[in-house]
Amino acid sequence: MSVLAVAREAYEAALPALGASLVGGLLAGVVLGGMQAELRAVPGLLVLVPALLATRGNVYGSLGARLSTGLHQGLVEPRVDLGNRRLRGAMAAALANGLLASAVAAVAVFLILTVLGDDVARVTTLIAISLVAGLLSGVALTAVVVVVVFAGYRRGRDPDTLVGPVVTTTGDVFGLAFLLLAVRLVLAAGGGA
Amino acid sequence: MTTEWSVRAITRAMLPVLLVLTMVEVGSGLVLGTFEASLYRYPTLLVLVPVTIGTAGNLGSILASRLSTAFHLGTLSFSPTDEALAGNAVATVALAVTLFPLVGAGAWALRSLLGGAQLAVTTVVWISLASGVALAVLAVAVTLVATYGAYRYGLDPDDVVIPVVTNTCDVLGVVVLLAVVELTL
Numbered sequence: 001m002s003v004l005a006v007a008r009e010a011y012e013a014a015l016p017a018l019g020a021s022l023v024g025g026l027l028a029g030v031v032l033g034g035m036q037a038e039l040r041a042v043p044g045l046l047v048l049v050p051a052l053l054a055t056r057g058n059v060y061g062s063l064g065a066r067l068s069t070g071l072h073q074g075l076v077e078p079r080v081d082l083g084n085r086r087l088r089g090a091m092a093a094a095l096a097n098g099l100l101a102s103a104v105a106a107v108a109v110f111l112i113l114t115v116l117g118d119d120v121a122r123v124t125t126l127i128a129i130s131l132v133a134g135l136l137s138g139v140a141l142t143a144v145v146v147v148v149v150f151a152g153y154r155r156g157r158d159p160d161t162l163v164g165p166v167v168t169t170t171g172d173v174f175g176l177a178f179l180l181l182a183v184r185l186v187l188a189a190g191g192g193a
Numbered sequence: 194m195t196t197e198w199s200v201r202a203i204t205r206a207m208l209p210v211l212l213v214l215t216m217v218e219v220g221s222g223l224v225l226g227t228f229e230a231s232l233y234r235y236p237t238l239l240v241l242v243p244v245t246i247g248t249a250g251n252l253g254s255i256l257a258s259r260l261s262t263a264f265h266l267g268t269l270s271f272s273p274t275d276e277a278l279a280g281n282a283v284a285t286v287a288l289a290v291t292l293f294p295l296v297g298a299g300a301w302a303l304r305s306l307l308g309g310a311q312l313a314v315t316t317v318v319w320i321s322l323a324s325g326v327a328l329a330v331l332a333v334a335v336t337l338v339a340t341y342g343a344y345r346y347g348l349d350p351d352d353v354v355i356p357v358v359t360n361t362c363d364v365l366g367v368v369v370l371l372a373v374v375e376l377t378l
Contacts, residue, residue, distance in 0.1 A: 017255075026296070051221075108219050176243065
């Protein structure tokens with residue numbers, strides 16, 4: 001194939017998924033743009049945002065990849081069966097690793113900003129926000145990933161090509177929406193700066 | 194990938210890489226933090242942050258997975274005259290040129306609907322397009338280096354390249370957006 005033919009094929013293959021994730025990214029941006037009051041109320045939260053969002057993508061993207069491989073290998077059935085040990089293990093591992101990485105990010109941001117002498121909220125506040133946001137978005141994303149991968153597989157789509165765009169699109173929106181909710185819950189519970 | 198799907202086995206495979214990537218993203222957050230004052234002054238820029246980072250990461254990961262596949266099929270050679278390499282690189286930049294003006298216009302429009310769009314639409318579209326094209330070029334470079342590195346060290350590019358490229362592009366997304374905003378405003 002010539003360079004132009006390869007380029008055209010690659011361009012056309014990527015455009016729909018990128019367009020969809022772009023819409024998701026803009027919605028996530030609107031949530032972030034609307035949470036200035038919360039970002040100001042919790043110094044250090046803005047620094048934490050990329051790590052929390054990337055954790056969603058890394059953990060639930062990996063859950064989706066594991067489920068598609070499992071379907072291809074016949075390790076799991078495309079049915080939502082919470083009695084299935086493999087499925088339960090994969091979901092629990094994603095949630096546990098996501099929560100752990102979120103808490104580690106909160107502690108790291110607190111320590112680095114403290115060393116730099118920057119204004120930063122209490123470490124317990126940052127950890128509480130990370131854990132509540134991680135739990136809420138984790139439950140939502142697990143449900144989305146499992147349903148999309150299984151439903152896609154049953155309809156004869158390759159789940160590998162669904163996972164990436166679905167996780168990037170929903171991950172940022174859910175990640176930020178639940179972060180906003182978590183900040184409000186933690187501030188209401190008395191965990192101020 | 195482990196066939197034993199216990200929490201312990203999955204954690205052992207995933208956690209070390211996850212924690213390294215989390216620290217890389219904390220670095221990206223620190224860059225974002227230095228830019229806090231401009232972001233609060235022009236909330237449209239805050240709207241641009243997730244979509245710029247996300248689209249850059251997606252461009253890199255799509256390119257990485259296409260190059261990995263070509264590599265597995267044996268149709269990829271690391272030479273500037275290689276059609277698969279050049280064609281995919283051209284497509285990545287073309288996608289950025291198509292999508293990032295829409296990202297800028299979308300961010301401006303959404304922010305106007307919510308009230309308080311202070312930047313001109315042309316400024317936002319310019320910031321988005323300039324960052325997007327710079328990021329596409331960087332994403333191509335990072336992906337080529339990471340794919341070539343995986344190939345040299347005998348690693349499966351599917352396991353290594355995509356997480357490295359996605360998270361590197363996240364960091365670069367913040368840095369490039371910050372640089373373009375500093376040069377423009």
